[in-house]
Amino acid sequence: MEPEFSRRVPVGRIALKGMETSIEATPDECAALARRFRIPAIRDLACRYRLVPGPQGEVMAEGWLTAHVTQECVISLEPFEDAIAESFTVRCIPAERFREDDEVDPFSIDEVAYERESIDIGELAAEELSLGLDPYPHKPGSVIPAELLDVEDDDGEEDGEPRRQPFAALADLKKKHN
Numbered sequence: 001m002e003p004e005f006s007r008r009v010p011v012g013r014i015a016l017k018g019m020e021t022s023i024e025a026t027p028d029e030c031a032a033l034a035r036r037f038r039i040p041a042i043r044d045l046a047c048r049y050r051l052v053p054g055p056q057g058e059v060m061a062e063g064w065l066t067a068h069v070t071q072e073c074v075i076s077l078e079p080f081e082d083a084i085a086e087s088f089t090v091r092c093i094p095a096e097r098f099r100e101d102d103e104v105d106p107f108s109i110d111e112v113a114y115e116r117e118s119i120d121i122g123e124l125a126a127e128e129l130s131l132g133l134d135p136y137p138h139k140p141g142s143v144i145p146a147e148l149l150d151v152e153d154d155d156g157e158e159d160g161e162p163r164r165q166p167f168a169a170l171a172d173l174k175k176k177h178n
Helices: 027-037 121-132 168-177
Strands: 008-010 019-024 041-053 059-072 079-094 110-114 118-120
Touching: 008 121, 019 121, 027 041, 027 121, 041 121, 059 121, 079 121, 110 118, 118 121
Parallel strands: 079 110
Antiparallel strands: 008 118, 019 041, 041 059, 059 079
16 A cells, blocks of 8 residues: 655665755645544645665665644644644665564664665655654643642532542552551
């Protein structure tokens, strides 16, 4: 299955000194990506790349991504506009040499496999956009209504019953073990 936003760059066309290129998603590609990421809309998705070949078919891809998206606020459920700007570096490795490592170093450069002698920089941009999306988006100025916060009355009770503190069960366990 072909990705929603595909822009393939043949590895053999990348000069030894590297190459720079830019890509932009069409409105149809943006709509398809919005469905994939389950958000209301994506607009103006663009990514600028610097690709530099390395040993044994590896390619370092530095990217600068910008997008305008519509997300849904987790508090009010209202849609709101947001801008995303991300920079990233990815090492692209031929699929036959790529091995997924169980122990991932969080400080190392991400590695992705590529097949058919070309790198799909559109899909790379889509994946980086998905990482840049806030998983719990909040519309600016939105607040949780007080009635949902379980706010205490002035006397420390709510509805006539004492309020149980969030870590009270842990404190009870600690008392039993001492």
